[in-house]
Amino acid sequence: MKNLYKLFSIITIIIVSNSYSFAAEKVEYLKTDWSFKGLFGKFDRASLQRGYQVYTEVCASCHSMKYLSYRNLAEKGGPEFSEVQAKAIAASFDVTDGPNSDGEMFTRPGKLSDKFVMPYENVKAAQAANGGAYPPDMSVLVKARGGGVDYIYSLLQGYEEAPSNVSLDDGVYYNKYMYGNKIRMAAPLSEGLVEYGDGTSATVEQMSKDITTFLMWSAEPHLEARHQMGFKAIVYLIILTTLVYFSMKKIWSRVKSEV
């Protein structure tokens, strides 16, 4: 047993010291309090709605969100726009449909069942319009980045003057949190870039938080249902485990007494 403890403490020391040395190389992400973390975490509806506004007014000109539909905006657990609002949002976009009976494609106002309209026809077109860099689809972006929401939140606020020893090409910017510090996207947010309907002041920090919350929802639209069901499931399992435990004690008491 002693050996075992020795070994495990050695392993722990190796692992801990290593992760420390690794952490030291990394930049510490900016922190904020996310309402959707924790056992009962839920989205902040107002923040999601503001986040959607930031997406359409700022990000959507380059970044697609191809797995989302306009109906999602009115669904439970999301921004929860009213159905009328969501319909109006959908109708404000021109959707290509068809072919009609003449075999031609045509545009019509969007419907709830339509997917989010994409800024470019395809990846090649997106690359061509952005100097060869493809602005990634944002549907599952926070799940596709190691640092998750903290990374996105920090990245949006991480634009700085490049240090003198770093030379940047045209169309490349310096970002403290980007892997390798070089990013092809210019700082997308600036103070007062959007005008929030609810009077929230549109600081870069606030917009970063709102859009990141929105992206978290878009990546995990059933997060609230998952948290709720998880709590119920675990409480249920604990109750059943307790009952089974006492049943087991009862059953095994027969054997013990016979020995």
Added chain:
Amino acid sequence: MSDHDYRPKSKVGQWFNDRLPLLTLANHLTDYPTPKNLNYWWTFGGILTFCLITQIITGLTLAMHYIAHADMAFESVEHIMRDVNYGWLIRYIHANGASMFFLAVYIHIFRSLFYGSYKSPREIIWIIGIIIYLLMMAAAFMGYVLPWGQMSFWGATVITNLFSAIPLVGEGIVTWLWGGYSVDNPTLTRFFTLHYLIPFLILGLVILHIWALHVPGNNNPVGIDIKKPSKDTVPFHPYIVIKDGFALLMFMIVFAFFVFYAPNILGHADNYIEANPMVTPAHIVPEWYLLPFYAILRSVPDKLLGVVAMLSAILILAVLPWLDTSKIRSAVFRPLYKQFYWILVADVLILGYMGAMPAEGLYLLIARVATAYYFLHFLVILPVLGFKEKTLPIPLSITEPVLGGSPNLAAARSKESKIE
């Protein structure tokens, strides 16, 4: 299964049972005499059965929505996550279920190593178990390819390229595996087909595994042969059923935590980026349960030998019953083996950790030492130990130590009752 006579009470039951002795089988399974000193490490067989059935059921339901096509696979997974009723739940159970399956199988294997369950007369059970483990790795690997994310694609590329190490025919085999000149749609569809097939092969082997188990009966923590049925045994139902059930529920609580509160923690972020044959992710790692073997592969500087080393690391287990020369099963009575056992556990954990780190500098050195030790354990230490080791006195029956046997076992027993 003719170890006892059974005759159904009802006429209908008798009529049926004479033609197909299912009732005899059911009776055998419920009455099956089990050593009563089995500890909780023995509950993982039942837990693994649960894992297999869960994976099959969730897998079948996912297959109803998944589209095995390079252009649509990623999208269909997102469709499952977003639109299908409870699709997110089913997918997260399936994805995390793979990890839970491996967690349980590793505990199951290391239990067997500690208590010498692979030794005569249980060699066939053990070998079937190793085949199941190999098939599990194949199923898990192909399953990981199906979402067609970056890790799926590059994992598939790297693993299939292992075959190119084979002299002369290697390249041909890889092309054959791919159905093209790179991992692409034909690869995906065949992986889906095989991923669908393998669980049923595993199910069949599990039945053989249990059948082979029921011939000699369970090993037990003391590791001695017991008479059955006797006062050393209890009928499987209700004693073992309820105990397995309790352990399973504890396991399910951990499982539920992952599914509901950390569903992506065991996965890799890059797999939420759609497969792109033009860009390799900066840091390719397999799923955690394959990391020790990945470390072995990388620690050998030669392509062919690396692959050979990795395969040998698994296949060496199949001949373990003959490498371990000790007649004593349980490590409880083998003071030296017990120490080497824990060193092996640590060695495998270190290998796993090194598998996740970049293969350079100190990491590579540690991985090499750990790899060497892994083979040393099985090829040198175990065979020699059987001859050199001075073992402790063994009790005559499992009830004896309670009345006053070796101090070691008494300690083991008291610890066990604490867990209960």
Added chain:
Amino acid sequence: MSEKKTKRRDFLFTATTAVGAVGAAAAVWPMVDQMNPDASVKALASTEVDVSSLKPGNTITVLWRGKPVFIRRRTKEEIEEARSVKMEDLIHPEKDEDRAKNPEWLVMLGVCTHLGCVPLNDKGDYKGWFCPCHGSHYDTSGRIRKGPAPLNMEVPKYEFVNANTIKIG
């Protein structure tokens, strides 16, 4: 073992089994429900059809929720015939006035109520539709008149968005 003890144990076992059974049932539901129409399918509820070019006596077939919908611009004779039928003669009595709010336009699911085949236009003993699978005859209002089908062809929810456009669903 005393009787009291037995009872308490029985209660414990019963409670454990019951709680376990509830959980098992709850776990089965997601596996069943996943086969129901998903959110994206439910969202495709309505289709709009331009009927401006349809002449009297003609039928167009459009797809709605994966099923054919017949839109027929009926002639005066057809309307007259549909409206003059006595209720007693019908297998499934429904007034034509209820089936076609605007008498000129008949909109219904082109699915035979027997076993789901698509009936043929302008066929059968009642000048309406005829199902080739098992010989059901429908009249000019899509009502079952002869054959194994039990019900009239179903009229879906629809409305005229404007004079030329019908919105189904």
